[in-house]
Amino acid sequence: MYSSQQAQQLEKLSKEFLKNNATVSQLETLRDVLRFHEYRYYVVSDPLISDTEYDLLYKQLEALEHAHPERITKDSPTQRVGSTLNASFPTVQHLVPMLSLDNSYNEEDLRDFDRKARENTGLDIIEYCVEPKFDGASISLVYENDELSRGVTRGDGVEGEEITMNIKQVRSIPLSAKFSEYNIQLAEIRGEVLMSKKSFKKYNEMMEAEGLPVLANPRNAASGSLRIKDPKLVAKRNLEAFLYHVSYFTLLENKNINDEKQHAGENGTGNQMPFTTHSESLQMLWNLGFRSPEKEKKILQGIDAVINHCKTFEAKRDDLPYEIDGMVIKVNNLALQDQLGMTSHHPRWAIAFKFKARQGTTILTGVEFNVGRTGAVTPVAKLEPVYIGGVTVSSISMHNEDYIKEKDLRIGDTVLVERAGDVIPQIVKSLPELRTGNEKVIEYPRQCPVCNSNLFKEADEAVWRCINIECEAQVIEKMIHFVSKDAMDIKHFGAANVMKFYELQLLKDIPSIYTLDFDKISGMEGFGKKSIDNLKAAIEDSKQQPLYRLVFALGIRYVGETTAKTLANAVKDIFELEKMDIETLQSLEDVGIKVATSVYGFFQNDDNKKMIHQLQALGLNMQNTKKQQAARSNTLEGQAFLFTGTLHQLKRSDAEAMVEQRGGKIVSGVSSKLNYLVVGEDAGSKLEKAKKINTVRIITEDEFLAMVKE
Ligand code: IVH
Numbered sequence: 035m036y037s038s039q040q041a042q043q044l045e046k047l048s049k050e051f052l053k054n055n056a057t058v059s060q061l062e063t064l065r066d067v068l069r070f071h072e073y074r075y076y077v078v079s080d081p082l083i084s085d086t087e088y089d090l091l092y093k094q095l096e097a098l099e100h101a102h103p104e105r106i107t108k109d110s111p112t113q114r115v116g117s118t119l120n121a122s123f124p125t126v127q128h129l130v131p132m133l134s135l136d137n138s139y140n141e142e143d144l145r146d147f148d149r150k151a152r153e154n155t156g157l158d159i160i161e162y163c164v165e166p167k168f169d170g171a172s173i174s175l176v177y178e179n180d181e182l183s184r185g186v187t188r189g190d191g192v193e194g195e196e197i198t199m200n201i202k203q204v205r206s207i208p209l210s211a212k213f214s215e216y217n218i219q220l221a222e223i224r225g226e227v228l229m230s231k232k233s234f235k236k237y238n239e240m241m242e243a244e245g246l247p248v249l250a251n252p253r254n255a256a257s258g259s260l261r262i263k264d265p266k267l268v269a270k271r272n273l274e275a276f277l278y279h280v281s282y283f284t285l286l287e288n289k290n291i292n293d294e295k296q297h298a299g300e301n302g303t304g305n306q307m308p309f310t311t312h313s314e315s316l317q318m319l320w321n322l323g324f325r326s327p328e329k330e331k332k333i334l335q336g337i338d339a340v341i342n343h344c345k346t347f348e349a350k351r352d353d354l355p356y357e358i359d360g361m362v363i364k365v366n367n368l369a370l371q372d373q374l375g376m377t378s379h380h381p382r383w384a385i386a387f388k389f390k391a392r393q394g395t396t397i398l399t400g401v402e403f404n405v406g407r408t409g410a411v412t413p414v415a416k417l418e419p420v421y422i423g424g425v426t427v428s429s430i431s432m433h434n435e436d437y438i439k440e441k442d443l444r445i446g447d448t449v450l451v452e453r454a455g456d457v458i459p460q461i462v463k464s465l466p467e468l469r470t471g472n473e474k475v476i477e478y479p480r481q482c483p484v485c486n487s488n489l490f491k492e493a494d495e496a497v498w499r500c501i502n503i504e505c506e507a508q509v510i511e512k513m514i515h516f517v518s519k520d521a522m523d524i525k526h527f528g529a530a531n532v533m534k535f536y537e538l539q540l541l542k543d544i545p546s547i548y549t550l551d552f553d554k555i556s557g558m559e560g561f562g563k564k565s566i567d568n569l570k571a572a573i574e575d576s577k578q579q580p581l582y583r584l585v586f587a588l589g590i591r592y593v594g595e596t597t598a599k600t601l602a603n604a605v606k607d608i609f610e611l612e613k614m615d616i617e618t619l620q621s622l623e624d625v626g627i628k629v630a631t632s633v634y635g636f637f638q639n640d641d642n643k644k645m646i647h648q649l650q651a652l653g654l655n656m657q658n659t660k661k662q663q664a665a666r667s668n669t670l671e672g673q674a675f676l677f678t679g680t681l682h683q684l685k686r687s688d689a690e691a692m693v694e695q696r697g698g699k700i701v702s703g704v705s706s707k708l709n710y711l712v713v714g715e716d717a718g719s720k721l722e723k724a725k726k727i728n729t730v731r732i733i734t735e736d737e738f739l740a741m742v743k744e
Contacts, residue, residue: 035073035323044070045082045703052087052702055094058102064095068111069208069323076206076274077325080718083702084690109181109210114202115269123195123261126184128174129222130281132191135362136380138387141341144363147385148337151365154374154382159336160365163313164343165327167360167386168276170228171257173201175277178220181210187260200260201227203269207277211322216308219286223319225277228356229255233272238458239520240594247496248433250460251452252357274356277324280315283308311366333366344387351389360388392453394427395465396420400445401432401476403483405507407515408591409499411482411489413438415449415461422453430459434496435478442466446473482507503641509543510536512589516544520595521587522579525572526565544588545648548573575743580691581608581658584649590636592629600624601633608646608656612637659695669742670698673709679717681735689735692742704730712738 036044047067056064071088075081081088092111099106106113138144151160172188185201186194201207204227213221229237229252237255238248249255259271309315313333320328334340344361351358364384365371371383400416412431419428430451432438443449447464480489482500484507489498500508510532517527524547535541540551552570555561579587585608586598593601600622605611611633619630636642650656675693677686677700684692689712690700701708704723711724711732724730733741 035077035321036070041070048083048087048091048702051091051094056098058098058105061095061098061102061105062107064091064098065107065110068092068095072111072205073208073323077323084700085687086690087700087702109208111209113209114205115266123187123197125189125193126186126196127193128186128189128191128281129176132172132174132188132194132224132281133376133380134191135384135386137360138385144341144344144385144387145337147363148340151374151382155370157370160370161311161367162334162337162340163311163316163331163364163366164334164340165278165316165331165362165364166347166354166358167362167388168226168228168278169253169357169359170226170276171253171260172224173197173227173260173275174222174224174281175201175207176220176222177211177213180212180214182207187257195261197260199265200262200268203265203271204273204275206325207275208323211324213283213322214286216318216322217286218283218308220282220284221280222282223277223324224279224281225275225324227256227260227273227275228252229259229271229273230356232355237271240596275325277319277326278316278362279312280309280319310368312364312368312371313366315368348389358389360386362386392422393450393462394420394422395448395450396427398443398445398447398449398461398464402429403479405482405484405500405505405511407508407511407589409482409501409503409505409508410497411479411500412497413476413478415443417449417451420451422451422459425453427451427453427459430461432461435498436496438476438478444469444473444475446470513541513544513547515589516587517547517576518587520583522576522583524576526569527572531569543645545645545652548577548649548652548654577652577654579655580688581605581655584608584654584656585611588636588642588646591632593633597625597629602658605658607658612643612646668697670696673698674701674707675699675710675712676701676704676708676720677712677714678720679714681712681714683735683739689738696742706730710738 044067047063048071051060051064051067068088068091071081071083071091075088083091095110096112099110099112136147138147148160152158174186174188174194175182176184176186182198182202184196185198185207186196188194202209213219231252234249234252234255241248249258255271256273259268259273262268262271309318313331316326316328316331319326332343334343340363344363347361362384363386365374371381374382376382397418398415399418402414402416404412404414406412412433413435415430415432417428417430419426421427432443441461441463443461443464446469447466448468449464450462451459452462453459478498480498481487482489482502482505485500485502485505487500487502487505490501491498502508513532513536514529516522517524517532527547532541535550535555538554540554541547550573552566555569556563556566580602582595582599582602585602586593586595601611601619604622605614614634614637616627616630616634619625619633620627625633646656670693673693675690675698677689681689693700704711704720704727706727706729708724708727708730711720711730712735713721713732714735721732724732
């Protein structure tokens with residue numbers, strides 16, 4: 035897509051624009067710079083600049099376009115963000131019907147497919163292109179004159195819903211692509227929109243923290259997201275897309291081409307066609323800036339090699355960042371594809387090899403009701419242990435009463451259980467045909483199973499809650515949340531220690547975490563000097579966590595990580611939040627009446643106020659350091675840092691903030707100006723480059739942490 039010369043030039047320009055804002059005459063160059071960084075981040079997954087730097091460049095573009103609206107182009111990076119709600123999604127016809135593939139489940143099916151293909155073509159051996167079968171929502175995109183003109187759902191295969199505005203929220207899908215360089219005027223391409231396992235998990239954790247319904251699995255998450263009426267909400271789902279098939283195209287210079295035969299492979303003229311094999315079409319898409327399975331594809335001769343490859347890939351399935359449910363095997367040569375043609379349902383040149391379902395049946399033996407930190411009472415199904423896709427499942431959350439009713443789950447039922455990757459297992463359904471008559475309807479408690487006080491349910495919510503704030507379960511869960519990784523991140527503490535210390539009456543509430551009596555702990559089993567020192571240090575370190583972590587850690591209802599950041603960034607210190615009324619809170623981005631009311635209620639509550647003052651007296655950071663520039667330290671003054679590879683203890687954005695808070699700066703690339711390259715796992719080209727520059731110091735994450743502690 036970008037030659038190394040182009041990439042270097044664009045990197046250089048990014049730096050210039052970060053130093054001195056781009057001018058209006060550089061508007062298109064600035065767009066190119068932003069497109070380049072979107073490509074690095076979303077397609078290649080190897081960003082060259084930090085999120086903050088990207089935002090700064092993006093804001094420059096917004097400002098320039100705001101001042102010169104006549105110069106906005108349709109494919110400007112700013113034009114993804116739709117402001118209008120989609121009233122409806124009109125039905126449109128696909129240019130070529132979106133056929134589905136025939137499925138195969140074992141070696142024999144694949145051999146059968148290959149035998150027929152060989153018989154039909156008269157060949158002894160066939161070349162296949164094998165790629166993952168992405169488990170998401172099917173889409174088709176049309177590019178006309180190099181511009182994305184529409185995006186459509188699969189629908190019934192002939193017609194689908196036009197969802198262009200939502201498609202534009204998928205940042206790995208380019209708004210424009212130079213098909214003209216391949217002599218193509220119009221192209222229809224097919225692919226799959228996905229939600230990565232990580233985004234799915236994060237999204238559900240956020241929903242759960244905010245007491246909202248969770249999504250069932252990444253596949254449903256992707257297809258549901260594409261139908262959201264508000265593109266801004268779609269953008270927040272962090273969708274991704276793989277494009278794996280050029281289903282139709284017309285050429286710019288098509289004098290020699292028979293109009294009837296202008297789709298992939300049927301050229302009759304040979305050299306004018308942009309590609310003659312499927313793998314070349316994937317290469318073309320990749321070169322045009324699409325995330326095609328260019329790196330994941332494998333060209334193989336004959337079915338034996340295909341079968342081996344499918345088996346190897348299946349074993350790696352859980353290591354992938356997204357869900358796949360099989361492999362797709364395609365005859366590589368397009369002329370052969372045409373020769374093989376279609377049945378009424380499926381192409382004869384491709385077949386899906388489906389992996390074994392990660393499903394199993396088991397008996398629902400009982401239900402436990404857990405009380406969470408917000409008092410929500412969650413039913414948890416106890417199951418006869420069942421082995422699914424590498425793990426034994428013996429209990430599964432059933433979320434709420436409605437979930438149990440909708441699925442008509444009863445104690446004693448045989449239930450179908452599914453596990454998608456590293457995603458939490460789900461009960462798909464019960465199997466009522468196997469009932470004996472001895473099954474018991476699940477009685478939902480109306481009293482808290484821990485403190486026995488009455489449960490309440492709000493009209494617009496599905497969960498029942500215990501509203502006794504002294505309820506032991508809530509007190510414990512609040513502390514567990516407080517010390518957890520995404521909150522105050524107090525290492526070596528964890529849920530088990532919270533429970534243990536609580537039982538021993540060493541802990542009673544959040545402030546007591548900071549007054550732990552270590553003398554009493556030191557005699558306990560498993561607490562040697564080293565582990566006590568570690569715990570002490572971790573508790574002490576947590577006092578300096580940024581404000582947003584504290585706001586999140588307080589466990590305010592509906593306040594997930596994102597809202598906590600919004601709240602913290604709006605103030606100088608936590609006490610400003612105490613002064614905000616509901617209206618002011620609602621004026622913050624994405625804070626609706628529900629969240630605002632909850633936050634207001636929390637900070638007006640005397641017990642909470644007391645707790646915050648106690649925490650302040652114990653030395654916890656109450657300031658938003660971003661707004662407190664004067665309070666910054668300067669231990670890293672003038673030092674340039676760059677992070678590469680996967681960090682294990684810190685989030686990249688937090689690590690970068692730590693540098694900036696200490697007066698250092700983050701740079702986007704390896705050059706002689708770089709002082710420290712912090713290397714995480716799987717560091718790649720940046721590390722290699724840095725090794726060649728004597729002045730760059732290469733340090734590990736641990737060394738970095740030691741440095742910032744100093
Ligand atoms: S090729 C005409 N390739 O699986 C052939 N499909 O029924 C076009 N899918 O509807 C499809 N990954 O939604 C193809 N690498 C891949 C795929 C893939 C996922 C989906 C697609 C299709 C279904 C099979």
